[in-house]
Amino acid sequence: MTKPYILGVSALYHDSAAAIIHGDTIIAAAQEERFTRIKHDRRFPVNAINYCLEEAMIDPDEIEAIVFYDDPVLTTDRILKTLANAGPAGQEQWMTGAAGLLAAKLQIPRLVEEELGMDVPVLFTEHHFSHAASAFFPSPFDEAAILTIDGVGEWATTTLGRGVGNRVSIDQEIHFPHSLGLLYSAITYFCGFKVNSGEYKLMGLAPYGQPVYADLIREHLIDLKDDGSFALNLEYFGYLDSKVMTTPKMDALFGGPKREGESRITKREMDIAASIQVVTEEAVLMLARHIRKTTGMKNLVLAGGVALNCVANGRLLREKIFDNIWVQPAAGDAGGALGAALMVAHHKYDVPRSAAPAPGADRMSGSYLGPALTNEEVEAFVDFGNYPAHRMSDADRAKRVAAEMAKGKIIGWCVGRMEYGPRSLGARSILGDARNPEAQSVMNLKIKYRESFRPFAPAVLRDKASEYFAIEEESPYMLLVAPVQEDIRVAQEITDAEDMLSIVNEPRSSIPAVTHVDYSARVQTVDGVAKPDYFDLITQFDEQTGCAVIVNTSFNVRGEPIVMTPQDAYRCFMRTNMDVLVVENFVLFKDEQPEFEDAGNWREEFELD
Amino acid sequence: MARNLFKHDPAIGYRFVPNLKGRVRHEGGGYLVRSNADGFRSDRPFVREASDTQKRVLFFGDSNTAGDGVSNGKRFVDVIEKHLDIAAYNYGLPSSGVDQQYLAWREAGHDVEHDLLVLCPMVDNIRRNLQSARLIHSSMSGDLVMLPKPYFELVDGTLTLRNSPVPKGHLPAPEEEAPEDTSPSGLRKVARKAMGMADKQFPGIRSWSQRARRLALPEAYNDPDSEGWLLMAAILRQWISEAKTPVILCPIPMFDHISGKFRAEPYRQRFAELAKETGVEFVDILDGLRKIDATGDAPLRFPTDEHPTVAGHVAIAAQMVPAIRKHLSLDTKPLSVASNS
Structure with missing residues (x-):
């Protein structure tokens, strides 16, 4: 077949985005927030989709498929089981939040038809496959170990896999509720910043503090194993059965309640930030060492929100666990739109992976993939x-x-x-x-x-x-x-x-x-x-x-x-x-x-x- | 926020941003917009010198000609171009009056060598000719604003250009949108308001009432001496007098004319009289469109937006092709609506 146009979409959680590829050439990608002027806009990205078609200069009938970046059925499964385990305490959260979100996700084909005026085939991939594909396929490498770490996808929060040629696979997963991303987000919340957007502030705050709470975190919040796997102590986290990220036990652990937004940042927050940064880096390094050992590969690619932690990335580089590292610049959920499109192009349509534009160069065009002005x-x-x-x-x-x-x-x-x-x-x-x-x-x-x-x-x-x-x-x-x-x-x-x-x-x-x-x-x-x-x-x-x-x-x-x-x-x-x-x-x-x-x-x- | 499609033009009011590549979200699924270096919605550059190999036809009109709602390549001008293997230059300007269309001709079309000139005023443009500003949705902000436009006044029977150069910037939108037709009496205003309320309660009653009454709208066509028609006729007369080639006058009916909700006879009569007086060909596409609308599978207009669909454009093209073919002495077959819709 001729090279298909495939449109990838990530939406309805945070940072909605769309991306379009032709074969495996990335034509355009953009986040919806830039068009709507609503930060982290999570709505179905109608404007970003419009832009992608504009850049490709095609009408909807030329699109082979639209790919959603996660699987709403598996997400439903995770949420239902989580809330069943949470019992009555979780019912309100289910009724007010998750149900509406899922209802929307289950209607993706209808949203597509409404926007594009026609019935384009809608496919679904899995969240961490989208991240893995976004990390490997645009990278400069013919083969690489793949590490994706974020809050949560359907069930997976961390995956270890590999990419070879035009295929990616996932070898190991760590499942919700044990999540390095959610641990970092919970501490972000505790320090008075917004979840899913204030994490980079926590990272920027860390150098002002000392990691005096690192042992406390290792002892009470996360159990890091030698093979890189980990488990959280759920007594400290509220995201399973409430609208808040942490429980009163967290307050007790850090000697007082969470910081309120825009209030003065004290030495405690600086030290907590420094401490969680140290522990996060340790976890990432352990995962990296493990995946290096199990894959034997010399290249590593990363995606998922935690891959935006550039301090940890720098540490990973300096430790020289891998010869080469490449991080997807849109490592968060927005990047899932691109990954979803690439995943389907290579795995479903067997599009061969095209040569890199230059030896050692990646295929992201500098990540300059959004609208230009004339x-x-x-x-x-x-x-x-x-x-x-x-x-x-x-x-x-x-x-x-x-x-x-x-x-x-x-x-x-x-x-x-x-x-x-x-x-x-x-x-x-x-x-x-x-x-x-x-x-x-x-x-x-x-x-x-x-x-x-x-x-x-x-x-x-x-x-x-x-x-x-x-x-x-x-x-x-x-x-x-x-x-x-x-x-x-x-x-x-x-x-x-x-x-x-x-x-x-x-x-x-x-x-x-x-x-x-x-x-x-x-x-x-x-x-x-x-x-x-x-x-x-x-x-x-x-x-x-x-x-x-x-x-x-x-x-x-x-x-x-x-x-x-x-x-x-x-x-x-x-x-x-x-x-x-x-x-x-x-x-x-x-x-x-x-x-x-x-x-x-x-x-x-x-x-x- | 969408890409801004238009730039200010002191003579015409506005034209497309030159060399634009854009896409507009729309109830029909969205459409691609390309403009050329001259700031008109065309994939091809407008070349001044005539071509030895291809006949050249210039089309002028409003958003129906420019093709709001459908992508470049799918508009009736494009369909005609492809079918007749001619060079069709599309000077359509959305939301314009015939005054602006004529000024676009003067500014950008007059010096372009061509074989035929096709004027496609939308029947409803007669109201726009009387306005000094148009209520539009700003493509920059999405807000409703008034955009100044040039307009003509008849002074002692002579066309006099006003608002030229056209001032820059937006004017504040009026509190309520201007009424659709001119100067209704107080009683009619009350009746119209009552009908509006009734239509909310019983959707469709306004449409049923209009159909039953067979209103002849826009009203300015009912009287050959109305202000609106005198101005429209004067502009077209002037335009035709300046044309260097044969002219086809092909008014684009409103969909309410096609559906029979509005009586079309007044406007058809006015344009026929004017064509006869000026010696140009009047191409009346209404009957053909009604026939296709009644028998065709695909709707000719969008459910809410009153612009032609791709099928609508093909249908319009099919009605125009015979006259253009005849003028250009081309040996081509008629355009099949079914194969293009």
Whole structure:
């Protein structure tokens, strides 16, 4: 048969998304939240599907199949059995939450028909197969061990498998309720952050603390076995039979009740964060060692929400358990849409796996798989609004914007296809000068309107990455944490401060804006192949300043989905203290813009994660 | 939020963002939109110089011609192009009046060499010609807004262009949407409101009532001296007088005309009179569409959206093909509706 178009969909839990492939070529992928402007939107991703068909320029009758990323029947089985075991205590949870969710999931074919106006075949895969497929098929490897770790799929929470050619298989599973992802989420909840979105905050908080609770966690919360398997002590977790993640026993374990959201973060939360990070890393390393032993393979691929823990990924890399590691950039549930499509392409339609675009390169196109804007669209936008804008060539844009950054200006950068996955990788990013010691607090407090402790990530020219960071590998997806090189560090006094604010703004290196309190950095290496416009910008910055590192954070404010359209970008630009906005080849300066009229109190529009 | 499809145009009001590649969600399952460098919804560039190998026909109209609801390649202009092996240039502009369609011709079509000009005003466009702004859903925000448009006034019998250049930006939408036809009397307003309430209570009663009364809508066609028709006729007269090629005048009926809910005779009479006066061919596609609607399997319109389906476009194309073929002296077979729907 000719190469089929297959549309993958993940939805109705969190971070709905759609992806479309042609054969095994990834044409497009995007999260629904970017279109609806509702963070982590879980609804059926009608807009993302629309975009996928737009990018492929096909009508629905050209789609061979639509694949849903998990199996609602197996999920039903898990929920029914869990609630039966929970007894009367779980009934309310069932009636208010799970039933409605399942009803929706069981109606996927109807939702598809309503949206596409025709009856396209709908197939289902399994949650962790979707993750496994998303990790292996786009990877650079012909064969690899596969590790998926997240909260929960149907029953599985962790799977160990392998990928060879155009097949993936799962050899071992750890089942709900024993879940590394749910353990991390429960602690996220306990520390006052939102489940399924605040986990990365916990990770960012960890370096401020000491792992003084690690033994307590090992002793009471999780039993880690030598073979990488684990079991949770369910007395401490509420997710089986209530709407909360933890029980009063957890309060007792950590010496008091959970932190309430937006209240002051104390040393206890910092230490808990540090402790759970240590234990999570141990669990991941044990799983990795086990799967290395059982598969004998030298490559490892990862997916699932826990694979977004870039600190653990960095540790995994440094331990050298595997020769090579590749992490799916959309490792969370959004990535399940892509995995589901690839799974069916290879397993059902026996699509052969195409050659990698270059030796050692992956098939994700830098994860720049979302919508792009054309200069004509941007021109239409700025013309309609009478917004002063300067159209520049690519070269002039790089030169001018680099010069503005060097002067300490903060840049909104909206160029090229939007990223698929949670990270901004230079297509929808806020950028600044990494040498600027005030950049972190300015960007956090005056632009992102979020907690001041949150670290920012560096984007560095690939060929110069090792001058700044102890990293030899590529890290194009910002999923590896590496130490800042010792020779550019600034010694700091070790404090045991109760108030983290006193240590946040201490310069710790010659690139203080991206050096975390423990001298670590979540590195993105940038080359001229996947993202030439971004590469040119950093190159220009390097030429002008002698520094090949810039600050990169997602183009949004707290709790807001990353911007997608010129309207989103302009609104965010005008609401915050950004100085320059770049949308494709149009450059807008804040001091030239007309007064911005904004309806409502937008700072209350988006909640903290 | 959908991709923004349109850009401001000081002469026409707006046109498609050039070189656009988009898709619009729709009750029919969604449709693909491509525009060319000139900002019209066409897969092909509009070339000024004539081709030695292919006849070229220019089509003007509103969203029915532009093809709201169906993908590029499936609209009646595309169907005609494929069937007759001609180069069909689609200048359709959604939500436009005939005033804007004429201005699009002046701005973008006049200098393009061609063999035939096909004017496809939608019958209901007569109301839009009287408006200085159109109530639309902003494709940027989704909000209901008023979009300024150019319009003509008849001053001492002469067409006078207003709102030109067209101001940028949106105007606030009125509290309530403007009534469908012009200036109803106070009593009729009350009756209309009562009918609206009754229709909510007994769905379909409004439609039944309209069918029973066989209203002739839009009303402006009922009187050859009405403000609306005088303006419509003046614009078309001007347009035809500037044309350098034969012209086909092919009004697109409303679906209520096809279903028989609205009486069509007034509009048919007006356009026939104008065609005779100006010496152009009036192609009346209503009877053909009624026949296909009555006998065909596929619906010609969407359930809610009053635009033609793919089958509707094929049906419209089938009615136009004979006249275009005759004008171009082409030796092709008639278009079979069944094989294309």
